[in-house]
Amino acid sequence: MTAELPPGLALQKADERIMTLNVGPQHPGSGHMRIVVQIDGDYIVACDPDPGYVHRGEEKMAEYRNYITNIPHLERPVIHDSCNILYPYVLGAEEILGIEVPERAKYVRVIASELNRCIYTMYWLAIYGIFLGHSTMFMWPAGDRELLIDLMEKMTGARVTHAHFVPGGVRNDLPPNFEDTCLRQVNYFERRIKEYAAVFYDNPVLISRTRGTGVLSRQDAIRLGTTGSVLRASGIDYDLRVKEPYDVYDELDVHTNVMKEGDSYARSRVPWLDMMESCNIIRQALQKIPKSGSVRTKLKPNPKTKGPATVYKRVESGRGSLGCYIVSDGKPEPYRVKMSVGSFRNLIALPYLLKGEKLGNMPSVYWSLNYWPVEADR
Amino acid sequence: MGTATGIIKALNSGIKHIAIKRFTLRYPEEKLKFVGDGYQFDPSTGVGIAGIKGRHMLFHDHCTGCQLCSIACEGVAEAIAMVKVPDSQTQNKKSIMPQIDYGKCVFCGLCVDACPFYALYMTNDYELSSFSKEGLIYTPAQLAVKPYVQQDSEIQITDRGATHG
Numbered sequence: 396m397t398a399e400l401p402p403g404l405a406l407q408k409a410d411e412r413i414m415t416l417n418v419g420p421q422h423p424g425s426g427h428m429r430i431v432v433q434i435d436g437d438y439i440v441a442c443d444p445d446p447g448y449v450h451r452g453e454e455k456m457a458e459y460r461n462y463i464t465n466i467p468h469l470e471r472p473v474i475h476d477s478c479n480i481l482y483p484y485v486l487g488a489e490e491i492l493g494i495e496v497p498e499r500a501k502y503v504r505v506i507a508s509e510l511n512r513c514i515y516t517m518y519w520l521a522i523y524g525i526f527l528g529h530s531t532m533f534m535w536p537a538g539d540r541e542l543l544i545d546l547m548e549k550m551t552g553a554r555v556t557h558a559h560f561v562p563g564g565v566r567n568d569l570p571p572n573f574e575d576t577c578l579r580q581v582n583y584f585e586r587r588i589k590e591y592a593a594v595f596y597d598n599p600v601l602i603s604r605t606r607g608t609g610v611l612s613r614q615d616a617i618r619l620g621t622t623g624s625v626l627r628a629s630g631i632d633y634d635l636r637v638k639e640p641y642d643v644y645d646e647l648d649v650h651t652n653v654m655k656e657g658d659s660y661a662r663s664r665v666p667w668l669d670m671m672e673s674c675n676i677i678r679q680a681l682q683k684i685p686k687s688g689s690v691r692t693k694l695k696p697n698p699k700t701k702g703p704a705t706v707y708k709r710v711e712s713g714r715g716s717l718g719c720y721i722v723s724d725g726k727p728e729p730y731r732v733k734m735s736v737g738s739f740r741n742l743i744a745l746p747y748l749l750k751g752e753k754l755g756n757m758p759s760v761y762w763s764l765n766y767w768p769v770e771a772d773r
Numbered sequence: 774m775g776t777a778t779g780i781i782k783a784l785n786s787g788i789k790h791i792a793i794k795r796f797t798l799r800y801p802e803e804k805l806k807f808v809g810d811g812y813q814f815d816p817s818t819g820v821g822i823a824g825i826k827g828r829h830m831l832f833h834d835h836c837t838g839c840q841l842c843s844i845a846c847e848g849v850a851e852a853i854a855m856v857k858v859p860d861s862q863t864q865n866k867k868s869i870m871p872q873i874d875y876g877k878c879v880f881c882g883l884c885v886d887a888c889p890f891y892a893l894y895m896t897n898d899y900e901l902s903s904f905s906k907e908g909l910i911y912t913p914a915q916l917a918v919k920p921y922v923q924q925d926s927e928i929q930i931t932d933r934g935a936t937h938g
């Protein structure tokens with residue numbers, strides 16, 4: 396090993412067979428990150444993921460803005476999942492500011508959060524399809540995602556980056572006739588994603604490429620601290636919506652999808668099953684939502700905190716558990732905001748999964764980890 | 774399931790799509806219909822009214838020049854600057870009104886939430902492209918003009934799939 400040279404630049408002297416290869420950050424199949432892989436022929440010997448190319452300092456920025464003006468920039472890391480990434484921050488800010496949330500607002504939040512989870516997963520699935528060279532699976536989710544984006548646009552006024560959740564509820568009430576439109580489009584959406592089974596999930600080409608590759612065992616999944624769909628694909632029944640219900644998830648019937656295999660195929664299938672579960676949750680929430688009532692507790696533009704406080708809240712986002720740790724020293728601005736994101740925790744598993752795999756399997760294993768580079772860097 | 778059956782099933786599922794209606798819409802000729810008249814805010818209840826967050830609209834007869842919209846934008850986009858206007862409005866003692874730079878605006882609508890006098894709304898107009906940076910800066914006089922928008926295309930779900938009509 397030549398330790399003096401930076402990683403990724405050295406051709407190994409000790410063993411000429413092993414070559415170091417940079418995948419990314421300009422590679423279309425890497426996202427905004429670099430994966431340094433050492434290959435022996437076609438087999439991966441070692442892998443070193445190198446995130447950090449899109450670090451924006453969201454956590455530091457949050458220390459200079461008050462609890463309301465933090466909202467537009469904190470949702471930027473995952474613009475497709477912007478309601479979910481704001482959710483723990485908003486729950487924490489409510490506890491610090493001492494605000495009660497109206498019952499109707501809680502249901503509106505659940506609907507928005509589940510719609511956002513589907514929007515994110517469809518985008519993720521489209522990219523997974525194109526990574527495997529399956530261009531139909533890029534076109535179909537990208538098109539069907541529009542159904543839900545239109546719903547979010549009716550609900551929040553923006554196609555992405557909704558800035559919809561605020562401490563004390565949501566920004567605006569549901570538009571007239573939203574329940575009917577939502578039910579109709581979600582039912583159609585569910586019918587559509589069931590068609591993906593024939594063209595993608597039961598397709599022998601996908602199965603031969605992903606079955607048995609990148610197997611993450613049950614023990615390793617716990618030891619490495621993975622979360623979300625990666626954890627559930629390894630046979631562990633863990634979903635924060637069930638285990639630590641927030642808002643009104645304890646009043647809804649949430650089923651957790653678990654698969655035992657722990658390979659790339661299971662990790663790609665669990666988010667798809669989760670989308671169907673999201674449709675179920677949306678239908679339940681639309682039934683149980685109070686027909687009238689306020690959706691937002693009135694708040695001063697520059698709200699005062701009760702005093703020094705520390706809160707940690709976490710929710711189940713599209714990529715797994717998403718935590719937000721807020722320290723307040725009694726000023727209008729938070730003293731510290733720390734986000735614990737699912738993407739970064741799932742990335743830790745990548746070097747373990749790729750060891751001994753073929754280089755051609757790298758995209759399918761990498762993207763099956765439900766990883767979003769921008770969220771991991773924050 | 775055998776390999777051949779799986780491939781035939783996959784192909785069959787794709788072939789069905791020949792009969793499905795076109796989902797996309799021809800954008801410049803057809804435009805999506807939006808809910809309501811743009812995002813608005815009711816200061817008495819503290820709750821917004823659902824609508825698209827597009828270009829702002831400023832009501833000169835309500836604006837008092839209190840700068841709350843400009844303060845709300847601090848730390849978000851810094852897009853709002855208060856500029857001097859001719860003192861024709863009696864309620865606006867300082868004769869200043871917001872000027873919005875759409876090169877910076879992120880369309881979050883927090884300025885609309887901050888306005889206590891129903892003076893600032895958002896409209897359905899989202900086509901704001903310009904050839905120059907200066908063209909994106911909207912003066913109070915430009916913001917007072919109600920945009921002309923014709924949007925009529927809506928998602929319809931039929932037996933042959935979803936379509937925009």
